Amino acid sequence: MSVPPRILATRLASSTPFLRVEKVDLEFSNGERRTFERLLPSGPGAVMIVPMLDADTVLLVREYAVGVERYELGLPKGRIEAGESVEQGAERELREEVGYGAHRLRRLAALTLSPAYMTHCTHVMLAEDLYPARLPGDEPEPLQVVPWRLADLHTLLGREDVSEGRSIAALFMAREVLAGRLTP
């Protein structure tokens, strides 16, 4: 096993209301030194929900994504707010974005975005036994809810508006768990 590098120093390189960049000076076990940059977390992390309307139907949302300047179809998600547990954040986002609550929530995974330069972690929750329950969200326009059969996951992957790695990973993992092939 490799000996991890030592962090010699960290300092804030830039900061905006949502995105903060930190510089990290590192010394690797072979004596090599590097300064890397990383994005700091903006709160307790994020939650992504795989809401199952029935044993095979997942509820996706279609939302405008300014990073890629188009609508993206994927799983509902959002930031966990201060003081919330992962489960509370998942339940709130599910009500705000999809209009459902869940009687059963299970942790599927904790996914990183780009561990080399992001501290960001997304907790993926499998939501089952849904019931209608709506909370007002802060979205600028209502999200379109799109039911999709997990049996048709391959068709979904061929769509140009389905591109988010963690959303695709979460759908595959949910399919494996629901089929009894993977234990979360």
Added chain:
Amino acid sequence: MSVPPRILATRLASSTPFLRVEKVDLEFSNGERRTFERLLPSGPGAVMIVPMLDADTVLLVREYAVGVERYELGLPKGRIEAGESVEQGAERELREEVGYGAHRLRRLAALTLSPAYMTHCTHVMLAEDLYPARLPGDEPEPLQVVPWRLADLHTLLGREDVSEGRSIAALFMAREVLAGRLTP
């Protein structure tokens, strides 16, 4: 289908050598206005490689990730350099990080990290018919190459050092393509 919002203005909010943040003023079709932040790309994008040593064995790499302050096990990847095609970038990263070249490269997917606030796109390439070929990389320490059977993907997902969403998505997609269940 929803009418996409209009971008009213964009301006640089902060900038470091690797990470640039832009503010975007948007007007949605219902008249709602928002200012969002997004990370700008630092080049022509990134490439991630699924290198198959044989029909079932993928070559993973174990690399220190300062975002999460531990070693992460995942697929080899890196930035595409100016003037490189996706294929050229994949071939170079494969030689630098894994010590192999590939006689056959196929595009599997183009994955985004977080389309809501990142422009970042990772081109995922399936690499087959490998042969030993080494290029010196700029890594501070040599990466550990870890062969893994795709038939044991479920065991991999249980490891604490396997967390990257796009890496997990790419492994599932490669498994489906290699089994003839998905056309890239």
